[in-house]
Amino acid sequence: MTGGPNWSAIAMFAAFVAFTLGITWWAARRTKTRADFYAAGGGVSGFKNGLAIAGDYMSAASFLGISSQIFGVGYDGLIYSIGFLVGWPVILFLMAERLRNLGKYTFADVASFRFAQAPVRSFAAVSTLAVVLFYLIAQMVGAGQLIKTLFGLNYLSAVIIVGVLMTLYVLFGGMIATTWVQIIKAVLLLGCATVMAFAVLFQFGFSPEALFTRAVEVKASIAAANGAAAEQAAAKGLEIMRPGTFLPDWVSAISFGMALMFGTAGLPHILMRFFTVPDARQARVSVLWATGWIGYFYILTFIIGFGAIVMIGTNPAWVTEAGALRTGNMAAIHLAEAIGGNLFLGFVSAVAFATILAVVAGLTLSGASAVSHDVYATVLRKGQANSDEELRVSRITVLVLAMLAIALGIAFEQVNVAFMVSLAFALAASGNFPVLILSLFWKGCTTRGVVTGGLAGVLLALVLTILSKPIWVDILGNAKAVFPYTSPTIFSMPLAFLTIWLVSVLDKSPRAAVDRGGYLHQRVRAETGIGASGASDH
């Protein structure tokens, strides 16, 4: 690619956009109530929801980011994949069915179930918006860079296009359109990744050892070309077979591991997906499908990353003499061109872009529902808002969030995408996750406890992140990072748990007695679903 427009990519992209707008038009006619808008009327089957969850989760950071990370440093990229996957079984065992049984539209329904509504929902809205905004920045920046490289557009118009399309999906089609866009994109992405991984393995007679051997040789030859002696070069090549410098110290390793595993269980746009299924059984089935697809996808990206080393690792059009990508995050895209020429490149690019659009739509929807359902309808209107009023506030929020996302996308053009995503995970693991776990499983937990503890965790995670290298040094221009580790979670998540526990234990208010008294009934409903209605308006 020369940076000029790639017409086959643009044609595929236009076809996809036209198709998804058709779906949005169709969904818009079915989106009448807030139950449709937030939760697709609660009528999505477990299989479809599983695909949609997989779609939400296989973001651009996963497909483009992880494959490029593997292309660059090999094994370290796999650590991301593993961490992103192992959160799923834990969500299934401890949360999925209980969420479905207790909640209706947002995870705050669950977190605030037996507590004072206003404070807990206000906390949930704040932490939801924080997670959603950081995640949005990452996706917007990724989309902007992708469109810029592929279509030859400038970054500004690229970001605006993403913002406008995403607004159309969510504004008119709500959760029904978002779910279908997510499902279609998941199928396309899984298809593309399968073709690419198959093509790579085919060249090596389906022997991973042969693929790895060649990749090690390529990395060694790059080292040799850059002046390393034979022995050094061989050692350099072998580095892609083991964990390297990505998590240099033990604090970073454990902290990062915690953020990925527990963060998944606190992402509001993922938790929201459990309200689109009719009952706990379907919630459970959807996690099984989602875990299967996501795991399969990560194994494919591993092969794709190594395939990229072998097939494009020394191509001077895409890679510098030192072996680095000329445009970051584009390893899978270049590999697609090497495998299937311009047409396949166009297809994979369109799918990669669709991936970002769909994830951005899901994020925006969960941010909007936090504002309209949790803050407006419950805190401000004390549950007296009707479906139409709530929908209107949702749609206004979507517009505001879209403008905010575009503005932030422009402001953060230079930020590292993978880092922003891991920050969103750290915030989710330090706020939403401890609040949900303790409100579900600990009788002694009180309103005061979850609000102070949740806020403490989120704030510490934020402050430590600002003090760490990617912001304190790279953006603010200070000489040395105050917080030297990769992720804040090892400090902020235990702080949240401890604070919730301590404040709850010391809480002697009349409200605390109500909170504790509500536990057993909450438990019955969480375990059995008795008294839980579907996501319908009645």
Next chain:
Amino acid sequence: MAEEDSSGDAARYDAVLADPRYQRLVRRRGRFTWTLSIVMLVAYFGYIALIAFDKAALAAPIGGGVTSIGIPIGIGLILLGILLTGIYVRRANKEFDPLVDALKKEAGE
């Protein structure tokens, strides 16, 4: 949500709480889910501990080739996650769902 927790529901919930089938469900499912969760946590944080304290252990080549032991371990963790999920869903469908259905029927749903 609180407004739905009418007195009628409260009486139904008290009845379920006293039901031995409910107690059996909660005890068995609780033990099962926490066991599976601990298996996943130990496996994953065991792996993370190797990355934290002994990266070289994952670098050992297997079978005389270049493939390191870290690769099957890593892929194995992904497969373990899927497997545990499958084990839970299977038992939940077979054993826990009928118990829940019986309780729901008793409660008039």
